[in-house]
Amino acid sequence: MDTVDVALAGRSYPVWIGPGLLADSARWRERIRGRHVLVVSNTTVAPLYLDALARGLEGLHWSSFLLDDGETHKTFANVGRVLDALGALGATRDACVIALGGGVVGDLAGFAAACWMRGIDFIQVPTTLLAMVDSSVGGKTGVNLPVGKNLAGAFHQPRAVVADTNLLATLPQREYLAGVAEVVKGAAIGDLPFFEWLETNADALARREPAVLVEAIARKCRYKAGVVARDETEQGERALLNLGHTFGHALETAGNYSEILHGEGVAIGMVLAARLSASLGMAPAEDTQRLVALLTRLGLPVEPSKVHTASRLLDLMRLDKKNTAGTLRLILWRGIGKAEIVSGVPDADVLAVLQ
Numbered sequence: 001m002d003t004v005d006v007a008l009a010g011r012s013y014p015v016w017i018g019p020g021l022l023a024d025s026a027r028w029r030e031r032i033r034g035r036h037v038l039v040v041s042n043t044t045v046a047p048l049y050l051d052a053l054a055r056g057l058e059g060l061h062w063s064s065f066l067l068d069d070g071e072t073h074k075t076f077a078n079v080g081r082v083l084d085a086l087g088a089l090g091a092t093r094d095a096c097v098i099a100l101g102g103g104v105v106g107d108l109a110g111f112a113a114a115c116w117m118r119g120i121d122f123i124q125v126p127t128t129l130l131a132m133v134d135s136s137v138g139g140k141t142g143v144n145l146p147v148g149k150n151l152a153g154a155f156h157q158p159r160a161v162v163a164d165t166n167l168l169a170t171l172p173q174r175e176y177l178a179g180v181a182e183v184v185k186g187a188a189i190g191d192l193p194f195f196e197w198l199e200t201n202a203d204a205l206a207r208r209e210p211a212v213l214v215e216a217i218a219r220k221c222r223y224k225a226g227v228v229a230r231d232e233t234e235q236g237e238r239a240l241l242n243l244g245h246t247f248g249h250a251l252e253t254a255g256n257y258s259e260i261l262h263g264e265g266v267a268i269g270m271v272l273a274a275r276l277s278a279s280l281g282m283a284p285a286e287d288t289q290r291l292v293a294l295l296t297r298l299g300l301p302v303e304p305s306k307v308h309t310a311s312r313l314l315d316l317m318r319l320d321k322k323n324t325a326g327t328l329r330l331i332l333w334r335g336i337g338k339a340e341i342v343s344g345v346p347d348a349d350v351l352a353v354l355q
């Protein structure tokens with residue numbers, strides 16, 4: 001077991017990583033302050049793990065709310081339904097929401113917790129690799145809108161993250177690898193030794209070797225926790241965690257959130273960002289090749305679908321939250337481990353890598 005601390009003064013919280021943590025309820029139950037608990041999960045995960053979680057809730061007044069599975073359900077309408085469930089439970093200000101699921105469940109449940117009575121506690125129990133290494137840590141919560149991904153939400157930090165690696169046993173390989181993309185992203189942004197470690201351990205990680213898996217999760221979470229502690233609300237450095245996301249979100253939105261997984265969009269988006277950096281003379285082309293080689297070995301996609309036109313994707317990129325005053329702000333890099341925020345890249349250069 002490993003613990004990563006997200007240091008935010010009075011709102012600091014632990015990320016526990018390892019096998020068997022869900023059953024270790026004495027550990028996480030201490031983070032629940034009141035009597036009311038709403039477990040938010042989905043129809044795929046709940047049959048597998050809700051009973052095990054419920055064993056730790058004995059004596060509390062709790063109920064559950066289940067979403068349908070998938071990114072298309074990360075909507076305002078479903079936040080309203082979760083709030084209604086909190087109302088039906090009679091949840092008071094000391095209530096706690098537990099998000100049992102992947103990124104969709106965590107983002108949506110966290111947003112509902114941020115809204116109920118203007119903010120109550122929530123605990124993340126991620127069941128996908130992507131949620132363990134990325135979305136459950138750092139307090140970004142929210143929903144998608146038809147015009148764009150994650151466009152409505154709030155920063156609301158969890159009270160704890162319980163990353164029980166045993167829960168990954170039921171995760172399909174495609175979804176597992178989508179989570180690996182967010183691990184590669186952390187290394188690509190600012191940790192060259194971690195990138196080299198991933199090059200050495202890529203096959204073991206793709207095979208889910210337990211020691212390699214726990215180390216990968218802990219290294220990525222530790223890196224992210226440091227960034228979040230320095231810049232919780234993305235006034236500067238935190239934007240780097242968005243490497244690949246301006247392109248990736250555009251691809252996800254163009255595909256109505258059902259064509260590619262978020263992590264797949266991030267993998268393709270990182271490659272496009274690397275190609276753009278090289279074409280602007282910012283970074284060596286060999287680093288793009290190393291990134292493509294690692295992602296390919298890990299079984300991740302590296303090319304965007306030809307179905308969406310470059311101009312449609314560029315239009316979608318214009319709604320990205322990092323943009324200011326109508327100007328595209330992208331996360332590019334100087335090479336592996338050296339990501340940078342860049343404004344004012346000419347449309348023609350962006351279109352060229354999208355074509």
Ligand SMILES: O=C(O)C(=O)C[C@@H](O)[C@H](O)[C@H](O)COP(=O)(O)O
Nearest residue numbers: 134138140149150238241242245321
């Ligand atoms: O935590 C962050 O900050 C990130 O950017 C992590 C991303 O991997 C994650 O997908 C996040 O939800 C994207 O945030 P957004 O602000 O681009 O919607």
Ligand SMILES: [Zn+2]
Nearest residue numbers: 134182262266
């Ligand atoms: Zn992401």
